[in-house]
Amino acid sequence: MALSACASQRSSVVVGDAVCASPVPPRRLPLPLATPVQRETLLRAGFSPEAVHIADVIGAAGSLLASRTTNEGANGQPVFNSFANNHVALSLDRGILEVQGTEASLSCQASRIAELQAELLQQQAVISNRYHFARLAVTAGAAIAGGTAGLLSSSTIANVTTISGGGLEGLLTILQLDINPSGHLRLQQNMLEEFWRAPEIPALFPQRVWRYLNTSVNPGEPTPRENIIESWRRDQLIPDAPFTPEPPPLILKRDAIKSDELESIRLLIEPVQVRVGLMARSMGRLVEELLEQSEATALNRQAPPGRRRPAAWAQALP
Template sequence: MDLLSELAAYQANGVHATDRERIRLLELRQQLADRLLRVSYEIHSVTAEAACEEARAAHLADRLQVVQDKKVHTQTLVAIVGEAMIGIVAGGLSLAAEGVAAATMDITGGSLATGFGLAAFIEKETHQFQHRRNLLREAWEGPEHSKLFPASVWKYLTTASEDTPTLRESLVADWRQDSSLGTPGSETERQRIALFFGDGGLYTIDDLRTQAEMLESLRVAVNLMNQDLYLLSQELVFSTSVKATQSTP
């Protein structure tokens, strides 16, 4: 008989319980309270780790964004100044009646300026981002026994309720449907699956922000367990108070 079933059986005796049964009932309530507290710590352990990894990815993305913005600003200035200088030279050649040379200079200068301008917006900053202890990988693969999640949390994520999918399955479906991994069947999806659920690699800013969003969704899913724990604890407190009232002469 598990803890909750045994507790319910003892509580059902109510005022007819013997002193020994009442003592056992107190022991069971204390054991349940201790277990709820331990599970709460396990939940916070997972959510804290996910939040830390989420913040790490977001922070690196912000740093890379600053670097990229500076490069865009610099290269845009180079394109503008370069185009202006070419225009001055081309104008001088025109005044010198060197029409062909001026036209050539105009075309070349325009091409160079355009090249700098496009490079400023096409070039993407990348950086190594390692995550050998990967919570997302276990959520994605769904092993029977998790090496990273506490048993209580993993059971919560992988246990189905009637005909509904498990929380883990819902998470994976959301990642696929909202294009976090890219278009299904695409090369982008293949690359991101290998990157996000591996040990790490070369990340772009978009990759890092997507990784952070996926970690946030995992953290939110685990946090739902706190609500169920709260409801269980409230039920325990309520039933205890009712039994105490019934046993009062």
């Protein structure tokens, strides 16, 4: 009876959610890329490499450069390109929305993993408890049948074998009972798989976030995606082997997942989620540098006409 009670607790747990990650609608036009000349001009204009990089990531490097181009208005005051300014602002807004959406999708998948993990741990505790009582029942019966208080001695096992009629196999079935249940993760989209395969046009990652994960501030440096995969190897979450297009089994596994495997999958998701969040910090850096330049321009306007000096960004423009 105890054994059957244990077995009845081993039914698989299924956790899934169809809304964790939805396919991202593709852009009708690709995001514009900054030319080397545009990058160099923005750097000379006083923008940091991080700000120039994030402007390129969100497809606003050209507009950022155009927004710094001025025409002389009334009383010799500079007039900025308002259309370019608006495009930079909208690109930043869109980038922030993409970061938030990606973080929400990754958090959703992590929550489903945690939910399944909690279910399996609870189930394991119940099975372990019933297994403990089942073992006590067998060993107590063996002691009585053997006429001795010795638990699981060779003579006890022989007596249990004789009494049970099922041979030693009946006892070993209980002693070797698997008390680590497994579950099924039913996620409609696997963001980790796409992160590993790195398609040119992603289906689950927005295009600006995807460009951020697959480009670096300085040419020749590892990209955030490459750094994350290397951290997985370093933390022994995936095999320390040369990169292959096919993801590691852990990333693809969805059926018969055990609690420790779920923890490893959660640890795979965590650095991706953190790195996506850092994209917002880079956009904040760009906004701060734009504000600094605007403040410098405003102060320059207040100076007497004979003492005005061109701002650094104006001197750098061709």
